[in-house]
Amino acid sequence: MCEGMLMIFVTVGTHTQSFNRLLKEIDRLAASKKLRGKIVAQIGHSSYEPKNIEWFRFTTFEKLNKFYKNT
Template sequence: MIFVTVGSQKFQFNRLLEEIDRLVEEHKIGADEVFAQIGYSTYQPRLYRFQKFLNKEEFLEKIEACTIIITHGGTGSIINGVKRGKKVIGIPRMMEYGEHVDNHQFEIIEQFANSNMIYSIVDIKELEEALVTVTNLSFRKYESNTENIINILNEYLLKEVN
């Protein structure tokens, strides 16, 4: 399954949803292969299943069930997919299309792509090719740094106490 998520901020990401409909209509992907969380988008998909919002459990269930995640440049969506070893295609929301207040998602997606954790595209028309390309790619596994940070803090606090 392909899980499409556009986040929960009060901005639309219509051009992504429209492109998915085009790919389904042209039989590039099957309608039964796609589920989208469309958030505040005003475009409602015609040819695939969707829901405006998912609660946390539903969101994580969709991530577990999918093989590919197509997402905006939200760190939560990206990290949830990467942590679970999913193939992630990141597409930044763009200010010029009224999809966000600025273009910061370019930097977020670029960092993840440069770290070989996700595949990124900017031009929505590259999505069809990206879906083919990503299936043959291997990505770097997510490694949590939490334990290392806790150890550093513990060492620091122990020095302060002694």
């Protein structure tokens, strides 16, 4: 991550409930260029897989902290 570059980090946690509506809207905004910078989402158990942003389902506590520090 470059110093000064805008980053948006979306996280939904480990709850088994889906957050598909949130992820679809973030993905739509990214595709329309209404959100700038790097966008990364932790999508958890959601079934929707974004097409226009970087995403992952789960990661370690240490890696999550790195995302928090960069946003």
